[in-house]
Amino acid sequence: MDQFAVKVFVRLRPSVLDPAGEATKSASIKLGAEGIKSLRIGKMIEVKIEGNGENEVREKIDLLCDRLFANTVIEDYEYSLEKL
Amino acid sequence: MDNFTVGVVVFPGSNCDRDVSWALEGCLDIRTKYLWHESSDLSDVDAIVLPGGFSYGDYLRCGAIARFSPLINALDEFVKSGKRVLGICNGFQILTESGFLPGALVANKNLNFICDDVELDIVSSKGGWFNNKGEKQTIKLPIAHGEGRYHCDSDTLKKLVDKELIALRYKNNPNGSSFDIAGITNEKGNVLGLMPHPERACDETIGGTDGLFTLKSLILE
Numbered sequence: 001m002d003q004f005a006v007k008v009f010v011r012l013r014p015s016v017l018d019p020a021g022e023a024t025k026s027a028s029i030k031l032g033a034e035g036i037k038s039l040r041i042g043k044m045i046e047v048k049i050e051g052n053g054e055n056e057v058r059e060k061i062d063l064l065c066d067r068l069f070a071n072t073v074i075e076d077y078e079y080s081l082e083k084l
Numbered sequence: 085m086d087n088f089t090v091g092v093v094v095f096p097g098s099n100c101d102r103d104v105s106w107a108l109e110g111c112l113d114i115r116t117k118y119l120w121h122e123s124s125d126l127s128d129v130d131a132i133v134l135p136g137g138f139s140y141g142d143y144l145r146c147g148a149i150a151r152f153s154p155l156i157n158a159l160d161e162f163v164k165s166g167k168r169v170l171g172i173c174n175g176f177q178i179l180t181e182s183g184f185l186p187g188a189l190v191a192n193k194n195l196n197f198i199c200d201d202v203e204l205d206i207v208s209s210k211g212g213w214f215n216n217k218g219e220k221q222t223i224k225l226p227i228a229h230g231e232g233r234y235h236c237d238s239d240t241l242k243k244l245v246d247k248e249l250i251a252l253r254y255k256n257n258p259n260g261s262s263f264d265i266a267g268i269t270n271e272k273g274n275v276l277g278l279m280p281h282p283e284r285a286c287d288e289t290i291g292g293t294d295g296l297f298t299l300k301s302l303i304l305e
Contacts, residue, residue, distance in 0.1 A: 012190075015237070017233075019191055020191060023195055068148065071148065071181065073180075073186075073235070073237075074190055074235055
């Protein structure tokens with residue numbers, strides 16, 4: 001069995017308004033940061049998982065992302081995978 | 085009808101389950117039974133309410149974890165059999181997360197938790213959940229939510245409109261919902277999800293009775 005460290009990034013789809021991101025952008029500007037064009041908030045999920053090779057692990061992570069980690073009506077996801 | 089029993093689902097974090105039961109039993113004399121989320125036996129209930137609250141602490145997304153409970157797994161067959169399911173607030177969020185209703189509910193546009201009475205237009209008569217016969221086309225119900233902004237893509241919205249699945253629209257959209265949507269049904273009409281709380285509007289002494297009709301309609305065949 002191989003073990004992998006997976007980082008899943010879940011983001012609101014571009015078409016979905018992100019009011020928390022807008023509020024944070026506004027606070028960033030108040031802090032004095034200049035030049036912020038856009039600020040959107042997502043989630044990062046770290047998973048340690050084992051399986052028989054990368055393909056099998058990718059299948060499991062795809063299922064998790066599609067069914068649980070992200071709601072694909074409002075969110076997109078991507079992930080990176082590192083063999084431990 | 086004497087033995088008609090409405091199942092009120094209890095998740096860890098539900099907090100409107102007792103309100104729903106009180107409104108059904110105390111105001112409408114309809115028998116209720118609490119259903120723990122780990123139960124998958126729905127054989128002795130005739131309709132189901134998914135009440136408001138914060139199931140599983142709203143972890144990940146509202147309703148996202150509840151979707152995987154044994155009870156929600158058993159709900160598919162219940163819905164297919166034509167029995168009626170009402171999802172209120174967090175219950176609506178669970179119904180969208182689990183795919184019984186289209187779209188999703190996301191954070192209110194103004195980021196506030198909004199607790200208020202709102203005026204609602206009854207849009208569709210699908211499922212017979214609202215009294216839109218005669219004069220009564222607008223009702224007033226309380227809302228209490230932080231994530232109640234209904235969102236769907238344009239194709240879904242078109243389908244909702246074309247198939248008359250939009251049950252309720254806000255008169256003065258409080259949360260930024262697409263198309264002012266406050267509640268929708270499935271195509272068959274036996275599943276209704278809405279953000280407002282009909283169970284909190286079942287007695288004049290607490291501010292109104294516009295929620296009675298919807299709860300009473302749970303016993304429609």
